Amino acid sequence: MSANAVDRFQRVTETGWRRGLDNLLRGEYSAWFKSSRWWKQLLVWLAIVNGMMGIMLIATVEAAKEGNDGPPLLFMYGIFGGMFVAFGVMIIMQRVLVREKQAGTAAWVLSKPVTRTAFVVSRLAVNSVAILLSAVIVPGVILYLTLGLFSDLGWLPPLGFAAGLVMVVLHTFYWIALVLMMGTLLESSASVMAVPMVLYFVFWYGPSLIPALIYISPILLTFSPAPDQMSALSVAFITGEPVFSWLPLLATVVACVVFVAVAIWRFNRQEF
């Protein structure tokens, strides 16, 4: 190596587990935001979340004209912004690590001076930001404006709505972290997607058999399977109702931390 040639460059100074992180983040960021991927995702989620909520809003207005109750809008947001997004996350994220392992790009990147922890963190961070922005935050803000302008609900308290949106963000991150973790544990995209799907239905239908499941259910952050008995945490924050239990929130946060920790631990032990 020619010393003069190398002296022209500033060396990467990251140390420890962060080695390679900046460049990995830059690469993932470019893949999402410097291509049409981001816009396509945003359009899909605007169509699903805001399009469906628009239809619900029209149905509410039409029902009101006839003196009937329309669909409960915030409950419906729990379905479109919660359940639909969760399944979208499973589809988007199932390929993130598995595809890279199968294609050999993970092995190629790991032959460079990067740590495996940085690799996992970069995939988690950029995919989370991209998904949360396109599927939760932008549609959420548009929904707030739509409800304020066109619905009987009027201008909801902004802080309460923001807190409700945080619940949707947490719920979405739960599925992102879970699918990422599954990508380190399993080798096929189908099984990486299947396990979270099964878990979703366990949380949806399980509490009717084992009522205690409701207290560790992430889906209760956005959607209540029994709305006459309890409201989802997001709805409670938006409407100012008392929260029936903080345990689902706590359990979701703890689960997210565990999923990320397991993903990093497992990826550090994988061989390529």
Place this chain on the structure above:
Amino acid sequence: MNPNDYVISTERLSRSFGAVHALKSLDLRVPAKSIFAFLGPNGAGKTTTIKLLLGLLKPTSGDGQILGLDIVRDSVDIRARIGYLPQDTRFYEHMTARQMLAYTARFFYAGPAAEIGRRVSEMIELVGLEGKADRPIKGFSGGERQRLGIAQAEVNYPDLLILDEPAASLDPMGRRDVLEVMERLRKHTTIFYCTHILDDVQRVSDQVAIVNAGELVTQAPIEDLLAGTGDSVYSVTLRGDAQGAYTQVMQQPWVSAIATSQAGEQVTWQVSVTDKAAAEDQLMSLLVTSGLKVSNFGRKEQNLEDVFIKIIEGSQK
């Protein structure tokens, strides 16, 4: 040479996958600034060795050092000083060649952007991809991917280049270009590479190691390997009754073996001799005085393929 003079050194490096022993107690020494060919049949343990050196696999036992750093403990520091071309070159398909090389360079250098851009252009020129530099990799042929693979491996001025089958998917012109690049790079770096193309090895390598079934069979400078055990082989084509002459020739103390083959009335002998001078002086006259007509006589040049096959077959016995 002391251990620090070697760019790669391994001590009883082993790796098993369940009951399969992919690599058994490998002791390898790769001298600095050499072009070192690592040969073996399919499944011999070559790629396993490379992955162990890169930290993509962990050894079951034994240890190794690259540039004086431990392959397990200091893996990231090692990877900061080497370049690697995988056997099956897979990159991010949406990137252009230029973007991919800049992305690779940024694992090593934070800036300045202009210098990184200049280095990327140098690499594109080195591997002859100027016309394709700004096209997405997904449209590249196998040969173009291989060239790009070599460029990304060299982008950080590595002290050691590890190339897994660098010429595998190239046409003869591409192969020639790759060999020329390797020869050009030898001034600056040590090259450790696997290949099945033994002609290429003979052309550019200084040192050769051969593995078979996970075990190191031999490691030597290429000249020593081609010189073999000291036996030379003479090929003679004869006409007439060769039986009597065969016994007479075999009785000579400098003859170690004769392999015979017959085509019509012609008999061809491959005479292995331990003393070249004695053979040059006496073999021809022995044949002629036996009444045989000699239509062809010459020393057979041993090439690496002959040596490789002999060594692999010998190790399997």
